[in-house]
Amino acid sequence: MRLLILLASTTMLAACGGAGPQSAGSAAAPTGGGTGTGGGTGSGDTHTFVNPTEPKTYTAVGSTHSYRYQVVNPGSPGAGQGAQLYQGDAKTVRNSNLTVEFSPRDAIFNVSFSNGLAGTTGASRFQDPLHRTDFGGVIEPQVGTPDLESATFGLQGINYLESGSSNNVSRRPGGEFIFDLINTAEGGSYDVTTFFHQTPGTETQFVTFAGYLRNTAGVVQSEIDNPDGSTSTIVTQTNTFERGAIAYGEVTPNDGVPTTGTGSFEGTMLATMVFNDQPDTLGNTDTYFQWIAGRASTNVDFGANTFALSLDGTVGAPLFDGTSNQHTILENAQFRANGAGQIDLVAAGGFLGQFNEAWFVNPGGARLDVNIAGSSIDGSFYGPNGEELGGGYRIVGGTPDERIDILGTFVGRGN
Template structure:
């Protein structure tokens, strides 16, 4: 008898860093290289001229499972999520303006995500939606006004299913690649909002890695079938030029508004749907946040609103998912500023729901949450951070992990 569900939730932390690059086509802020003979401009986050590493705040998640061509549902499910604080590290993103290379490292063992110095070359690895080679499945297609830059690289051994395969027809609805026997595919995507689009000293980014492999199963009794094994990683984080502790005001108040993104896992309740395996789906979200900060009392009050994207569908899963594209999301959280001990602010969420406004009737049962961030810019004029909301009902799980930025009006 197959054991279909083993969901493991691990709390932890994530950190990211970025460094500069040459482009000639593009820098972190997608600005052109400085022509010969032109005086070197002052370095900035929007138009970097020197290599630099930025500490980040955000979250990672990992989900692995398999599907079989002779059954419906997901087997061997294993999930882990991990959200960091302003002082916790574990992700570095290096960009150097001389060579236009991003080098990314993620070491978050609690989130089961490990990336060792993976390089993205711009423009060699640049991609975009609507082009001849768009981003892979599971990469969010954000609103055009967000000016998201996409870099992608990967490899493949063997071949994908073709119409000649007896398993092809049943898998044609899969968004992920469907690999043939003894074949595998691994693709990594880094995306980030072009610095300067909405904020000058911090920006948000994300990471998607899809590893898919196929293996023919030949049982002693019954017909052979194809097994697809999936190992999926997601990350959402912010990076930028942090404010000195002395730059953070000690009195007064201010409101910081900006954008947010999040990656979510949700599994269906096997007792209420035709999918008895409780299959799990990964979905992205885009939205906004507003944080009111009382510097005198050292408190932060934040509201989040968002809209879900459609989940990414794999081969041989029922595609019965509880939250469709366009579903609204809202949440309320609070935090306390502690620059000395925490390097920023830290707190939790009091309410979250999949609706435009939360009520006692539609709110999630929050099992755990975190809201972490800090200040960016020479005068603490911007904020950035990460968040996590874990909720659901018995035998069903929702885990939302995201990042956000904001600036004063």
């Protein structure tokens, strides 16, 4: 059972996951030197990304999206999602207001995922040591947070930070996110933000990846008059869910990026997804967020200024909410995508491209190809001489009467 510790009345988050001072061997301090778009600010003379010594602010590259809707009498037969508003946006290297700031002196994080085009407003300060959290034990991250160190995803060095507020909120058996319908006489509210990242030094030295989620909800009760003179109680729950995935670190100066030879970069991919292909076939418009995590392989030809990216991930469970629970992409489905593009340090500040194919394979072997209407890949090189890379991506489904959108990030270290 999950238990939320409420230490603030707003979504102000506390210092990073883990215990003790920030260092390469403890909870990550995702900060570093570097200049240019996507890099840190500050002198950077003695600073390192793995063992930070001074405050830094990073402009990240990645994607965010949000989904707002209402449910009447959630948990009751026939309950569905209405008044829906979905928004998503992938930021480029040169056009991003997604930021991560860290102060090693006080172990304080400031993160901002505010993006008007995506409908995301997450902007939080991690300052209370108790806001560090992890999976296992009585207190765990909120429902909808991916356990990236689980057997499903198999990643390492993940740190979680969380804070928020709630009133008259409970969860159904199995972890389903929903308000307690018994104690709603005075209404219920929920606003919790979680930020997570991989410790620099786990796989990469100059760049890392991170994700965030914000679950905001409110519930009200109202009485309606029936034709026979009686009254009925209607419970309306309004949910707004935000998700995002980013990469950030010490960006390579343009004159440090190789101009000849080739490189192979291996690392991690993370994505947040909505996938609903059922409205036109089953009449089901309920949409659920799912996380994807796995591996990313990027091959770069510096002489030709080209790159190719391959993603290989595993899909997590949906975030159910007391509606239909119908979904197409099952937990533990495999995700694959391939794309390519060009390096353009002057115009793009790194590299940019598109995907040519993406598909899922459900447990049992059924394959579902994504009809791609639009896609993007944007990234930078990291480290003094382009030893590593990182970026963001988006894949938008193009089949009519479907809501399919995959937004994520990837990092890699040169072999």
